[in-house]
Amino acid sequence: FTEMPTDNFVESSFWNFDALFQPQQHPARDQHDTFFLQDPAEAPELPPSYVAKVKKIHSHGGYGSQGYKYEWLLEEARKNLLRTHTTSASARALYRLACQEKFSPVKYFSIDRVFRNESLDATHLAEFHQVEGLVADRGLTLGHLMGILKQFFSKLGITQLRFKPAYNPYTEPSMEVFSYHEG
Amino acid sequence: DEEFNDLCFEFGLELDEITSEKDIISKEKGAEKAKGASDIILYKIDVPANRYDLLCLEGLVRGLQVFKERINLPRYEKIIPAQGEGQKLIITKETAKVRPHAVAAVLRNITFTKECYDSFIDLQEKLHQNICRRRALVAIGTHDLDTISGPFTYTAKAPSEIKFKPLNQSQEYTASQIMDLYRTDSHLRHYLHLIENKPLYPVIYDSNGVVLSMPPIINGDHTKISLNTRNVFIECTGTDITKAKIVLDIIVTMFSEYCEKPFSVEAAEVVCPNGKTHIYPELAYRKEKVKPELINKKIGINETPSNLAKLLTRMCLKSHAIENGNNIEIEIPPTRADVIHACDIIEDAAIAYGYNNIQMTIPKTYTIANQLPLNKLTELLRLDLAAAGFTEVLTFALCSQEDIADKLGTDISTTKAVCIANPKTAEFQVARTTLLPGLLKTIAANRKMPLPLKLFEISDIVVKDPNKDVGARNYRHFCAVYYNKSPGFEIIHGLLDRVMQLLEVPPNKENGYTIKATEGSAFFPGRCAEIFAKGQSIGKLGVLHPDVITKFELTMPCSALEINIEPFV
Numbered sequence: 194f195t196e197m198p199t200d201n202f203v204e205s206s207f208w209n210f211d212a213l214f215q216p217q218q219h220p221a222r223d224q225h226d227t228f229f230l231q232d233p234a235e236a237p238e239l240p241p242s243y244v245a246k247v248k249k250i251h252s253h254g255g256y257g258s259q260g261y262k263y264e265w266l267l268e269e270a271r272k273n274l275l276r277t278h279t280t281s282a283s284a285r286a287l288y289r290l291a292c293q294e295k296f297s298p299v300k301y302f303s304i305d306r307v308f309r310n311e312s313l314d315a316t317h318l319a320e321f322h323q324v325e326g327l328v329a330d331r332g333l334t335l336g337h338l339m340g341i342l343k344q345f346f347s348k349l350g351i352t353q354l355r356f357k358p359a360y361n362p363y364t365e366p367s368m369e370v371f372s373y374h375e376g
Numbered sequence: 377d378e379e380f381n382d383l384c385f386e387f388g389l390e391l392d393e394i395t396s397e398k399d400i401i402s403k404e405k406g407a408e409k410a411k412g413a414s415d416i417i418l419y420k421i422d423v424p425a426n427r428y429d430l431l432c433l434e435g436l437v438r439g440l441q442v443f444k445e446r447i448n449l450p451r452y453e454k455i456i457p458a459q460g461e462g463q464k465l466i467i468t469k470e471t472a473k474v475r476p477h478a479v480a481a482v483l484r485n486i487t488f489t490k491e492c493y494d495s496f497i498d499l500q501e502k503l504h505q506n507i508c509r510r511r512a513l514v515a516i517g518t519h520d521l522d523t524i525s526g527p528f529t530y531t532a533k534a535p536s537e538i539k540f541k542p543l544n545q546s547q548e549y550t551a552s553q554i555m556d557l558y559r560t561d562s563h564l565r566h567y568l569h570l571i572e573n574k575p576l577y578p579v580i581y582d583s584n585g586v587v588l589s590m591p592p593i594i595n596g597d598h599t600k601i602s603l604n605t606r607n608v609f610i611e612c613t614g615t616d617i618t619k620a621k622i623v624l625d626i627i628v629t630m631f632s633e634y635c636e637k638p639f640s641v642e643a644a645e646v647v648c649p650n651g652k653t654h655i656y657p658e659l660a661y662r663k664e665k666v667k668p669e670l671i672n673k674k675i676g677i678n679e680t681p682s683n684l685a686k687l688l689t690r691m692c693l694k695s696h697a698i699e700n701g702n703n704i705e706i707e708i709p710p711t712r713a714d715v716i717h718a719c720d721i722i723e724d725a726a727i728a729y730g731y732n733n734i735q736m737t738i739p740k741t742y743t744i745a746n747q748l749p750l751n752k753l754t755e756l757l758r759l760d761l762a763a764a765g766f767t768e769v770l771t772f773a774l775c776s777q778e779d780i781a782d783k784l785g786t787d788i789s790t791t792k793a794v795c796i797a798n799p800k801t802a803e804f805q806v807a808r809t810t811l812l813p814g815l816l817k818t819i820a821a822n823r824k825m826p827l828p829l830k831l832f833e834i835s836d837i838v839v840k841d842p843n844k845d846v847g848a849r850n851y852r853h854f855c856a857v858y859y860n861k862s863p864g865f866e867i868i869h870g871l872l873d874r875v876m877q878l879l880e881v882p883p884n885k886e887n888g889y890t891i892k893a894t895e896g897s898a899f900f901p902g903r904c905a906e907i908f909a910k911g912q913s914i915g916k917l918g919v920l921h922p923d924v925i926t927k928f929e930l931t932m933p934c935s936a937l938e939i940n941i942e943p944f945v
Contacts, residue, residue: 336676
């Protein structure tokens, strides 16, 4: 797995949410879950052709999707925030891959800090680290994903895993991984 | 209980807690108050955010029963009443500026019991919180149809012109009085702002001028639904027509179960200001075709088309194989508004198959691994710095404005710091532009540790940068502090020399590093130097100024070093 550059804590809503198909009215984009920035408040630069594509998919659908069918606003996407997941860096990495002339299969990973606007308690901090991994290739299946997760966790010493269906705006099928300790 | 837990797990729900009303009250108010409360076991189930059809008991049970193949998914029918007999909702143009859209439907001859009545009210609240975004996008109003007579008018009027008896009140109030009345209500005060400052407030009247509701705040008492209500008029108003339609579909599909003709909904006509009429609820059934090979391939299983069709039918997506098994036709019911792409269908097939039944494999993708150079350098330095006797710390990237400015003797405007608009506490106002405050705060929190305290951190700081596409960037900094009875400038200087030695940067001006005496606001005058390498200033080192030390609540002298390591990658 190759390490992705994640050297930006500040991210625009576009890369953090919109490019990941998270609708603009989604509760995670609320004031109380995300740190929005006062300064710099807006991202000055976004890739124009990609923005147009994202706008279309959100509001009308495309590529086989019905879309969310709401009015997609550019100002909302420009809002700067402290990234809530390293998936925004993955989105950028995939965009760079897509802009390549020829597709080459890749495996990426990153381990870096993310920020969520939550009150601190015994098990929650406002900043924490996330591990992110992705594989891009032709002919990948859900079984492959589960296989990699199994190998990853067994290296950490966790062998009993169960997978549960879950919901994520940007992954489908989605799952949560539960592990059991013989304790 | 375990069986149910497993079922929920398989289906994609989380059984959060098994408790009872008595337990809940015990936990919150103490065992005394809980005496006499119900002992009936309650299940707290976490439902995924996109499954509006599972938000009420009726929908949840229906979904699970179809999953277990106990029942077939009911067919939801829209009954269009004969011309002139149906209910009509006329929208006037005044609503355009405040809450333009509305949809409506009727549940005919419904029988309420206490449980399903509570469930009905509960579902509306849950939908309000979830898809309606706390009533901002859509608000639901349900009314006893026998207390009013159509056609109904949805319009907007000045607050002083609206007067009615709100739900559960004993007298009439004008709209402005209602705003004041509910300002202290723990539940409703959060919604007042949605219309409060608009010149016109939305209001729905029947043909006799009786107020049905003032969305999104409150319904009228006149149309209150009781256990004896037989016919229900449902209206959903809002700013997002797609969501309003979805909300209406969910309510009617869930509760038409209790109508005399189960799962049938009486349609209503909505007339828009431009004269166009629509019939609601839409209750659209959408057909999609997905190839069985695609489903098998994406999941990593090998099922026959008819088996796949069976799996999907178990997830409330009625399907059958067509074209001799080359394709599967799926009918998406109105309760599954979350299915918007073939991948949603594939996910449902996988869930029905059982995620834990899928064989796990490793992809044959052949790639060569690589570490990011900056991170590789960081890892190498960390090891050697620990070997030099310094302890690593990991501190917060967010801090208060004083931490990076006032306490270090500079002004915030010179720091180019990134400011947060909505911090929850004053501790997280800005993103740090220097690692020093974090280290000093760590020392302050560890005063009981034996001296000398030698700490370091290699981590990112954030500054504004107009050249980056988001307007800010990270720099990887390395910072070390030495805290002891004597400042230890020589120790910090020695550490710098060691780091440069590791980075193979010679101590000369042409192609290495040099230090030059300078003045720094955070440093003791005459004990501060700037470090130059690779043609630029990369940081400072020196003995910290006593003011800085006291402002961070420390008592001993301290020397510090901070440099940007990115030029050395």
